[in-house]
Amino acid sequence: MDLEKYARQVRSGGQGKALDDLARSEAGAKLAAKVDGEKLTKAAKAGDMDALGKMLRDILSTSEGKSFADQVRKAVKQDGR
Numbered sequence: 001m002d003l004e005k006y007a008r009q010v011r012s013g014g015q016g017k018a019l020d021d022l023a024r025s026e027a028g029a030k031l032a033a034k035v036d037g038e039k040l041t042k043a044a045k046a047g048d049m050d051a052l053g054k055m056l057r058d059i060l061s062t063s064e065g066k067s068f069a070d071q072v073r074k075a076v077k078q079d080g081r
C-alpha cells in the first residue's frame with residue numbers, strides 16, 4: 001500500500017477533519033507526550049520498522065492508546081471504509 005497516497009485520500013475525504021480533530025485533542029496530546037520524538041524520527045529516517053513497531057505496540061498497550069485507536073477506527077469508518 002502506498003501510504004502517502006492513502007494519507008492524501010484520507011485528508012481529502014470526510015475523515016480528514018475528524019482525524020485532525022483527534023490529533024489535536026487532549027487524548028492526542030497525551031499520547032504525543034509519551035512518544036520520544038527524537039527516537040521516532042531517527043527510527044523513521046533509518047526505516048527501522050522493528051523500532052517503529054515496538055513504539056506503536058508500547059503506545060497501543062496502554063488504555064489511552066487503545067481508546068485513541070478505537071476513536072481513529074471510528075473516524076475512518078465514518079466515510080464507509
